[in-house]
Amino acid sequence: MSLESAATLAAPVSRPNAPPKMTGENVGVFYGAKQALFDVNLKIEQFNVTSLIGPSGCGKSTFLRSLNRMNDTIDGCRVTGKINLDEDDIYDPSIDVVELRARVGMVFQKPNPFPKSIYENVAYGPKIHGIARNKADLDEIVHSSLRRAGLWNEVKDRLQEPGTGLSGGQQQRLCIARAIATKPEVLLMDEPCSALDPIATAVIEELIDELRENFTIVIVTHSMQQAARVSQKTAFFHLGKLIEEGKTEDIFTNPKNKQTQDYITGRIG
Amino acid sequence: MASLNEHIVSSYEDELTNLNKAISEMGGMVEQAITESAVALLKLDHKQAQDVRLFDKKIDEMQQRINDAAVSIIARRQPMAADLRMVVTSIQVANDLERTGDMAKQLAKRAMQIESLGLAPKFYNGVKHMKELVARQLKSAIDAYLNRDAAAAVEVCSRDDEVDAMYNSLFRELLTYMMEDPRNITQCTHLLFCTKSLERVGDHATNIAEAAYYLETGRHLGAEEQQRQPR
Numbered sequence: 001m002s003l004e005s006a007a008t009l010a011a012p013v014s015r016p017n018a019p020p021k022m023t024g025e026n027v028g029v030f031y032g033a034k035q036a037l038f039d040v041n042l043k044i045e046q047f048n049v050t051s052l053i054g055p056s057g058c059g060k061s062t063f064l065r066s067l068n069r070m071n072d073t074i075d076g077c078r079v080t081g082k083i084n085l086d087e088d089d090i091y092d093p094s095i096d097v098v099e100l101r102a103r104v105g106m107v108f109q110k111p112n113p114f115p116k117s118i119y120e121n122v123a124y125g126p127k128i129h130g131i132a133r134n135k136a137d138l139d140e141i142v143h144s145s146l147r148r149a150g151l152w153n154e155v156k157d158r159l160q161e162p163g164t165g166l167s168g169g170q171q172q173r174l175c176i177a178r179a180i181a182t183k184p185e186v187l188l189m190d191e192p193c194s195a196l197d198p199i200a201t202a203v204i205e206e207l208i209d210e211l212r213e214n215f216t217i218v219i220v221t222h223s224m225q226q227a228a229r230v231s232q233k234t235a236f237f238h239l240g241k242l243i244e245e246g247k248t249e250d251i252f253t254n255p256k257n258k259q260t261q262d263y264i265t266g267r268i269g
Numbered sequence: 270m271a272s273l274n275e276h277i278v279s280s281y282e283d284e285l286t287n288l289n290k291a292i293s294e295m296g297g298m299v300e301q302a303i304t305e306s307a308v309a310l311l312k313l314d315h316k317q318a319q320d321v322r323l324f325d326k327k328i329d330e331m332q333q334r335i336n337d338a339a340v341s342i343i344a345r346r347q348p349m350a351a352d353l354r355m356v357v358t359s360i361q362v363a364n365d366l367e368r369t370g371d372m373a374k375q376l377a378k379r380a381m382q383i384e385s386l387g388l389a390p391k392f393y394n395g396v397k398h399m400k401e402l403v404a405r406q407l408k409s410a411i412d413a414y415l416n417r418d419a420a421a422a423v424e425v426c427s428r429d430d431e432v433d434a435m436y437n438s439l440f441r442e443l444l445t446y447m448m449e450d451p452r453n454i455t456q457c458t459h460l461l462f463c464t465k466s467l468e469r470v471g472d473h474a475t476n477i478a479e480a481a482y483y484l485e486t487g488r489h490l491g492a493e494e495q496q497r498q499p500r
């Protein structure tokens with residue numbers, strides 16, 4: 001590999017001055033009386049992978065879930081501050097939450113395919129959102145989503161078999177295919193590899209790198225090596241606060257903040 | 270950056286501490302080799318020269334030990350940030366120290382070759398000064414690395430010009446002795462190679478200082494950085 005290509009390997013795809021895809025301004029999240037997130041200001045750049053890292057309970061998943069209002073489903077959860085998707089304030093009363101979640105898709109820690117066929121798993125979203133006009137359209141969406149998720153060759157001959165019959169890594173890629181079938185603009189991933197073996201993890205990481213050509217990705221991960229490998233931007237959370245954010249290579253070779261340094265080098269839990 | 274807490278995994282902490290100790294030890298060995306090789310050269314001491322040549326094997330072994338330890342830490346611990354910089358620079362510094370050890374061995378070899386010819390004091394005065402300057406550079410560079418002292422590292426780098434200037438003036442001086450009397454050519458040519466070896470030691474000292482700067486700041490010491498640093 002030439003020096004030049006090595007240096008540009010993790011370069012952002014977007015234009016340098018492109019506006020951020022999502023912006024969080026003074027975001028606070030409360031679970032009842034308890035405040036879980038304090039005054040977070042973070043820009044999510046378009047066509048980049050942003051990883052959120054930090055010890056358990058630091059608020060990284062809480063922040064991720066507030067980006068597509070997944071927190072709405074939790075009783076007593078309240079979000080303050082402002083989160084924008086492009087120009088739209090996603091907490092504005094006029095926003096249709098179902099439509100928002102079609103624009104900002106999510107992949108969870110544990111693969112959770114529907115107890116339906118592989119085909120139906122992927123077709124479900126486009127159907128309920130009315131994205132496909134006819135059967136041929138729907139077929140095309142299912143095929144291209146499975147192809148993009150790197151699963152097509154493994155399942156093309158058994159699309160009618162149940163999705164739950166696939167291996168863990170395949171199930172997770174099925175969930176990614178399901179998430180991208182609605183053509184979201186942003187893909188949120190909450191520890192997508194923590195239940196997978198190293199090979200399946202490598203396949204997902206490869207996939208993340210390909211997906212960022214078309215999607216903006218935010219990933220929560222406990223593996224710092226994974227954050228270092230897949231993301232262009234990294235944000236470190238601790239005790240509900242955003243401590244430091246910056247280019248991934250800077251965070252992992254030369255963080256500015258001592259707490260960040262202590263965490264990524266294994267000095268605080 | 271404020272000094273770091275201890276690692277949660279204490280054996281990892283021990284491994285990093287031991288790696289740093291090994292660099293310190295190897296630095297001491299190489300400084301000693303340079304000093305003794307210069308003594309061998311200036312006093313034409315055969316025994317001393319022989320000792321330096323044998324000692325070089327120990328320096329090589331030390332480099333292997335440091336490299337093995339660093340590779341093992343990378344494989345098992347996946348170091349990050351300051352730890353990563355420490356492990357990576359230890360490999361670089363060990364390499365520069367090993368090359369410096371080779372230069373000491375070269376000086377010892379030259380000493381053995383010219384011992385039968387004798388050496389007039391006027392020939393070796395300049396070489397002696399250069400050796401002192403270079404040994405000081407080497408010591409300062411190793412200290413800057415071990416003390417994580419970026420400002421001291423910058424100073425070492427900025428002083429390399431002095432070493433180069435001294436090399437150039439010694440080159441001219443030795444040339445005049447050769448022109449003066451062709452019988453001086455053999456000794457002076459040997460000494461010319463010695464000054465070249467010393468000049469290379471100065472370059473390795475600069476490399477070590479650059480590694481020290483990177484270790485402490487996470488930035489590379491380019492011309493820009495040198496200007497930014499207060500002297």
